[in-house]
Amino acid sequence: MKCRTKIKEICPTVAKFFSSILSFLVCAIPLMANAAAPHHITIALSNISEAISWYEEHLDCEVIAGRDDTVACGNAEIEFFLGRTVGGSQGTGVDRIGFSVPNLDAKMAELESVGVRGSGVRLVRFDDGSLVREIPGLYKTAFITDPWGTKIELVQDEDLFGFHHIQLNSVDPGEALNWYAQVFGGERASLKGVLDGVVFDGVWLLASEYTDGRPGITQGRTIDHIGFEVDSFEETSTQMSSVGAEFRGEPAVPDNGRSSTRQAFILGPDGVTISVVEPGWEGIEVELVAAASESTELYVVPKTPWGEPDLQGIWTADAAHGIPLQRGIDVAGTDELTPEEAAARRERGTLNSIWGYDREWRDTTLGYVTSAPSTQVAMVVDPPNGQLPETTAAYKELVANAAPRIPPQRARTPVDLGTYVRCITRGPVGMMMPSIYNNGLQILQSPGNVAIQKEMIHETRVISTEYREGFGEGLKTWLGDSHGRWEGDTLVVEVRNLNGRTSYLGSSEDMKLTQRFTRTGPDTLQYEFTVEDPAVWTEPWTGMFNFIKDDNQIELVEYACHEGNYGMTNTLSAARTIDAREAEETEYQE
C-alpha cells in the first residue's frame, strides 16, 4: 500500500492540506520494506531453566545454542531474566502474547491434563466454563497463564503458526497502533478483516481498549518489555522524532552483551518499555541480578504444600506507621529517608495519633515493635510524584457544599461518629492501613483460598482464587466481594460490590479497589493498593507499603471493638450532658 494512501487512511478527518504536509514529512523519508520487526519478548521470573523447559514443552519453542536464557518460538524469541515482579502481564501495557497452534481443541485438552500444581499450566475458563471460544470470522481462541504470570492467548490461525501476536492494552488503541506503525514501519492493517492492528511480516501487534484508567507499566511485571529489531538506529530515531519519542540514553553495546550489537530503550505509549536492537542481537550473558534493591540474591517465594505461593504468617504494619499517604514538600527531592529521619517520623506519627491516650501506651514504648521504621517517603507511588491525582469538578463542588462536620462532643447518634468509632469497619482501604497499635495481619491459606485477617478491628476476608462468579448487583457489603488470582507469585485481589457506606478520603460507592500482595523477602510482604473512583479522582492512584513478618506473635489479639465500646457510651452521654446544660442555660435566660 502506498505511503500517502496509508497516511490518508490513518488521518481520514484531517484536512487535505494538512494530510499532504504530513505525507510529505513522513513519506519523504523512504519507508524501507521490513525496516523493523518484533524480535523478542523479555520476561522476568525466578527460575530460568524451569521457564525454558515450560516453553519448550507446552508451546513448542526451541532452545537456542549458546544462549541459556532464551527460546525461539517461530517468529520471535522469548528472553528470560531473573527478576522479582509485582504481578503478571494482565492489565499492563502489554496484556499478553499470542501463539498459534494447528489444533486448539487438542492443545487445550493436552494442557488441561498437565494440571496447575508447581510448574503447571493455569487455564482460564470463559464464563460458561469452556476453554475454547470461536470468534466469528476470526479464529478459535483460548487463554492460559504460565506459572510466572505471563498471560498467553492461544489461537488457531492457519496463516501463521508459532509466535503470533502481541496484545497491547491502551487508552487509545488506534493512536497506539499508529505510533508503532510510524516508529517501526509496520503495516497498519486488519487481521482477517476483524481486528485492527499493525502487521510486521506476518506477526501482529494488536491493541485492546483499556477502560480502567491507565494500564500498568510493564517494567517490574512479568512481561518486562518487548523488543524490536531494526536495521538502523539512525533511521528509527528519525521515525521516532516524528511522533515525539526518543531513546532513553544512547544506543550502545550493553555490558555482558553476547555480541557487538547495540541496544536502546524507548518508553512507548501506555507505559510499555520497548527494547530496540540491531540485527545479530544475542542477548546479555546472565548473572544473578535482582530487579531492585540492595540484595544480590534473588528471593524465591516458598510454596505451600499444595503448590501456591506461601504468604502465611503473622505480619505487622508497625514499620509502616508514620509513612504519609502523599509525598510532602519537604522531601521533594529524596526517594528515601535516612534511618534517623524515619525513626523521628514514626515517633511523631504515633504521638499525633494518640490524642486521648496515655503517651506511653503504644506498641513502640511497650517494646512490642521489632521492625525498623520504614524509610519510604510516601505511600503513593502512582502518580509518580507521590501526590494524589486532581479531584473532579463534581467532587470539588460536593466538598464546597458539604455540611460542616459534627464534632464528637455534639454527636447526636453513633452515625455522627463514623464507622471506625462505631466498630463497624475501617473500610476496604482503611482496613489495611497501619495504626498505632494492633497492627497485626494474619494470612492463612488453604488450597484455593487466602484468608486475610487484620487485628484492628478483627476484620477478616476470605479470598478465593478459584471461583468465577461474583455477587450480583443486589448484594453489596462493607468490605466487598474479593476476587483473587495468582499472577506469578503475586496475589492480585479485585474488590467489587462495595456498598460505599464508608468512604476513604471521599471515595464514592463506585470505588474499585485492586490489591497486590507480593512476598519480596523472607520477612517482607509488599502491599500495593490501587484506588479507582472516577467520581472523585481524575485518574486511579496506587499506594504501597511493606508488612514485616513477626514470628514472635502466634495469633492476633481478639480486638472485640464493639463489645468493649465504652468510648461510644461515654462520648454520647457527654454530648447529652452538654445538650442538657445548654438547654438549662437557655431556660434560665428566658
Next chain:
Amino acid sequence: MVNLFQLIKTLPTLGLSLIIGTGSLVAQEIGDYEPREAWDGNPDINGIWQAIGTAHWDLEDHEASAGLPEMGAIGSVPPGPGVVVGGEIPYQDWALEKKQENWAGRPTADPETKCYLPGVPRATYLPYPFQILQGTDKIMVVYGFAEANRTIHMNVENPESPPLDTWMGRSYGNWDGNTLVVEAQGFLGEAWFDRAGNFASNALRVTERYTPISPDALLYEATIEDPTVFTRPWQIRMPLYRRLEPNARVVEYKCVEFSEEILYGHLMKKEDE
C-alpha cells in the same frame, strides 16, 4: 496444672464413656466413611459448612413460643428437639436460676441481640454458613456473623494457657484418627450458648470433635465443662452440612448498626428533640 496436651488425649475417652447407651449411635453415624485427604494426609474438611436445626434458639427440647408481637409468626420461636446428649443441661441450682433470669430478659439481654461475638460453641450452630480453612500449621474458622473467627493452633506440644480471656477463646487442635479434636478455653464468660439464655462462666472449657461422616457432612460433638456452673460435663451433638452451591461463600454479616438502638438509644438525640 494438668498438661493440656494430656487432657486433649484423655477427653475423647472420657466423653464417650459418659454418653450412656449412645456409644453405638455415634459409631453408627460415623460408620466407616473414609474421607478425602488434605495435603498432610489428614481428612480434608476445607469448605463452607452450616448447621441445620433449632439449636441456636434452644439447646434443649423446646416447644413453639411467641417472640416480639409485632413480628408475628416470623418472630416466633420454632419448636425443635434438643441437641443435648441425655436431654437436659445439668445446671447447679444457682445457675438454673440465673438461666431463668436470662430467659426472662431475652432477647434484649442476649449478647447476640447486641451483635456481640457468639463464643464457642454457639458460633458453630448459628443459622449462617461458616468456612473452615486448613492451613499448614493452623486451621482458621471464619463465621460470617459479627466477623467472628477462630484460629486453631495445630499440634502444639505443651500449649500455654491463654494469657487473656476473650469472647472466642483460644483453641488448640490435633487429629485423632479422622477426627479433628479442638480444645478451647480462655473465655470471658459473657457469651450465651443459645437464645434461651443457657450460659457458662469464664471457667468454661469446650472440647470439640469434627468427624467427616460423608463427603458433605461432619459430625460435630462439643463437650462443655464448667465446674462453677454445671454439676458435670455435658455434650451436644449435631451434623454440619456442606453448602453445595458452586461459588458458595461466607457473606460478611456486620450487625453492629442494628444493635445501636438497643445499646445507645437512651443516649441518642432524636430529630424531634
